[in-house]
Amino acid sequence: MRVLLAVxxxxxxxxxxxxWATAASVVVNSVFGVINALVLLAVxETRPQINGYTAAxxxxxxxxxxxxxxxxxxxxxPLELGERIRxxxxxxxxxxxxxxxxxxxxxDLGRAAFNVLARSVPTFAVGVVLFDLALPAxxxxxxxxxxxxxxxxxxxxxxxxxYALAGFWLxxxxxxxxxxxxxxxxxxxxxxxxxLFPDAVAAILRTLPWAALVQVPAEILLGRTVLPGxxxxxxxxxxxxxxxxxxxxxxLTARATRRVVVQGG
Amino acid sequence: xxxxxxxxxxxxxxxxxxxxxQYPVSLTLLTLAxxxxxxxxxxxxxFVFGHVDALAGFTLHEAxxxxxxxxxxFCLADLLMGSTERLGEHVRKGxxxxxxxxxVSPLVQLATDGFSPRRLGKLVPxxxxxxxxxxxLEISWTPxxxxxxxxxxxxxxxxxxxxxxIGACMQFFIAEARELSNAITYGGYAxxxxxxxxxxxxxxxxxxxxxxxxxxxxxxxxxxxxxxDPLGMWPWLRYASPVVAVLLCAVAALTWRVGLRHYRSTGx
Numbered sequence: 165m166r167v168l169l170a171v172x173x174x175x176x177x178x179x180x181x182x183x184w185a186t187a188a189s190v191v192v193n194s195v196f197g198v199i200n201a202l203v204l205l206a207v208x209e210t211r212p213q214i215n216g217y218t219a220a221x222x223x224x225x226x227x228x229x230x231x232x233x234x235x236x237x238x239x240x241x242p243l244e245l246g247e248r249i250r251x252x253x254x255x256x257x258x259x260x261x262x263x264x265x266x267x268x269x270x271x272d273l274g275r276a277a278f279n280v281l282a283r284s285v286p287t288f289a290v291g292v293v294l295f296d297l298a299l300p301a302x303x304x305x306x307x308x309x310x311x312x313x314x315x316x317x318x319x320x321x322x323x324x325x326x327y328a329l330a331g332f333w334l335x336x337x338x339x340x341x342x343x344x345x346x347x348x349x350x351x352x353x354x355x356x357x358x359x360l361f362p363d364a365v366a367a368i369l370r371t372l373p374w375a376a377l378v379q380v381p382a383e384i385l386l387g388r389t390v391l392p393g394x395x396x397x398x399x400x401x402x403x404x405x406x407x408x409x410x411x412x413x414x415x416l417t418a419r420a421t422r423r424v425v426v427q428g429g
Numbered sequence: 430x431x432x433x434x435x436x437x438x439x440x441x442x443x444x445x446x447x448x449x450x451q452y453p454v455s456l457t458l459l460t461l462a463x464x465x466x467x468x469x470x471x472x473x474x475x476f477v478f479g480h481v482d483a484l485a486g487f488t489l490h491e492a493x494x495x496x497x498x499x500x501x502x503f504c505l506a507d508l509l510m511g512s513t514e515r516l517g518e519h520v521r522k523g524x525x526x527x528x529x530x531x532x533v534s535p536l537v538q539l540a541t542d543g544f545s546p547r548r549l550g551k552l553v554p555x556x557x558x559x560x561x562x563x564x565x566l567e568i569s570w571t572p573x574x575x576x577x578x579x580x581x582x583x584x585x586x587x588x589x590x591x592x593x594x595i596g597a598c599m600q601f602f603i604a605e606a607r608e609l610s611n612a613i614t615y616g617g618y619a620x621x622x623x624x625x626x627x628x629x630x631x632x633x634x635x636x637x638x639x640x641x642x643x644x645x646x647x648x649x650x651x652x653x654x655x656x657x658d659p660l661g662m663w664p665w666l667r668y669a670s671p672v673v674a675v676l677l678c679a680v681a682a683l684t685w686r687v688g689l690r691h692y693r694s695t696g697x
Contacts, residue, residue: 188608195616199628203477203484206627210481339455342462350469360476 167262168270175274179282186282189234193283194290197230201295207360215359216388220298222357225382227291229354234279235313236320236377238348242341243268243324249331249424258421265414269321276317284313298386305387308395312381315402319376322409323348329413332420353379373409376402437533441541449546456547463550467500470622471554485626486659494562494653496622498646500555502585503618508548509586510593513539514614517600517607526694536594536685568653581649584674588645591674591681592617598681601688617642624650626659633660641677644670 179186201223208219217225233239245268248254260267291297300306327344331337349355351374358366358379369375370390383389384398391397449456474496478489487495516539519525528535528542559582568574596610603609617640625633625647636642643666651658652667 182605184603184605185608188606188612192608192612192616195612196619199616199620202628202632203623206484206623207477207481210483214480336455339458339462342459343465346462346465346469350472355469356473356476360480362476362479 168266171262171267171270172274172277175271176278177274179275179278190283190286190290193230193233193287197227197287197291198294200226200230201291204357217357217359218298220296221386221388222360223291223295224297224299224386225353225357225378227288227295227297228382228385229352229378230291231284231288232313232316232378232381233354234283235276235317237272237275237324238320238352238354238377239345240341242337242344243272243321243328245325246328246331246337246341249328250335250337254424258424264417264421265325265410268325269410272321272324273317276320280313300385300387305385305395308399309381309385311399312384312402315399315406316377316381318406319373319402319409322406322413323373325413326409326416329416329420332424348374348377351375352377353382357382373405376405434534434537438537438541441533441538442544445541445544446546459545460547460550463547464553465550467504467551467554471496471500471558474622485624487624487626490562490565491650491654492624493558494566495624495646495650497555497557497559497562498582498585498649499618499621501552501559501582502589502645503614503621504548504552504555505582505586506589506593507551507614508546510540510590511548512541512543512545513593513597514600514607514610515539515543516597517604520600520604520692521695523695525692535689539597563653566654569655574653577652581652581670584670585645585649587674588641588670588677589614589617591677592640592642594681595684598684598688601691613640617645621646630660633662637662637666641673644673 204222204226205219208214208222212218245254245257248257257267258264292299300309323344327340328337330340334340351369351372353369353375354377358369358375361369370379380389380391380398380401384395387395389395389398391401393400474492475489477484478492482488484492513536516525519528519539519542525535525539528538531538563578593610593614596613599606599610617636620628620632620636621642625636625643628636633643633647637644648667649670658664658666
């Protein structure tokens, strides 16, 4: 456990060295937040309510989505694991006396933790300053949002771990990544809240893991969870996907390592 | 110009195309993925118009025209000049020094480095939207309007190419500014996908006079549709796209020169 904490801290410190890049990301996320928010405000101008969402709800989801980009890495970056499988350095990772999945999880949660502080908070703050967001008054809901944030980071890792793991079979994961960075933002409610999707499409997307990255956390923040059990149901949905992805990742790791061949002389 | 810029550009780009064609499956899949990225944006536009009849007074077909002009211009620029955004990486790794000693313009080398025909995939939805919109909309076609369509598309693409170069030049000063230049390029793309009137007067003024995104699709669309400007800006602005393209191109060239002069190698 101490090792994993050290790895976590190392991940956090490593990303904190790229200060300008982080500041730039906040600017980019905020710019996109403002653009998406203004588009949605124009949509809600003619219709005060769409599928239970008001304009303020939609704008709140936009900024939550932008704040979650860094944490969940929904647009990338991929785990370095994929690249290390390709060039053979994964052999080193496999020799470590620490569980393989746990090692990568600890590094990535370090990255996510840094992103919460340096990207999520300022980006969301921009939204709070510029727009009327629908923010909960009761402190308990904020706690639920924090839990949802952690679970979203776990789901984000679970998905990216599987994408990277595909490298054991495909060697080059760039194709998988390209498809992933395309599906993730669309299916999660990042590009457009799922409530604005046609009902049938939204119903399908609400059963997939990506919804746990943005749509469900946003509904937890808004207190509008459509899942049975309300907020707890939403958290349970995220937790179930996080667990399923991590278990699948562990099982597949065991299979993959049996077939790994490291090239080189 | 042709000998020093156009010919080397196509030669270098073609070399990259041939290299990528060595992995045909990968190239096809990545092209399809690129096609997907813009297709989902177009899908989002349709989903939005599933709830409303008009955005800021613009119908689905009119919005499609704007999306088509934006998508075509930006994706053409991304294809031709998108690689310039990796300038910071080249500076950091020292690769830019190598470009400076080669007998081809460094800008051409930068723009063609990693040239990727898969970006053509991105272009498809915008182009389809543009053609469909021009077909369904009842535009009062005159010979002048017809001749203006390609001029407007090229002007839009030139404006976007210039923005890409200006964005890249920021990385001469801040090597990690790639994301900042993305705010202008991809942010500009996201912004001008929709009728600009929805953003309100202040933002439209900014994207008319500061970062001239309004001339990529908004003013050209007003011209083609023959609509008055809902924000009451000068009516002659809709004819200005070609002029703005030339001016911005000059600004981009100047920025590149200033950036190049400022460039100091990363050292050991």
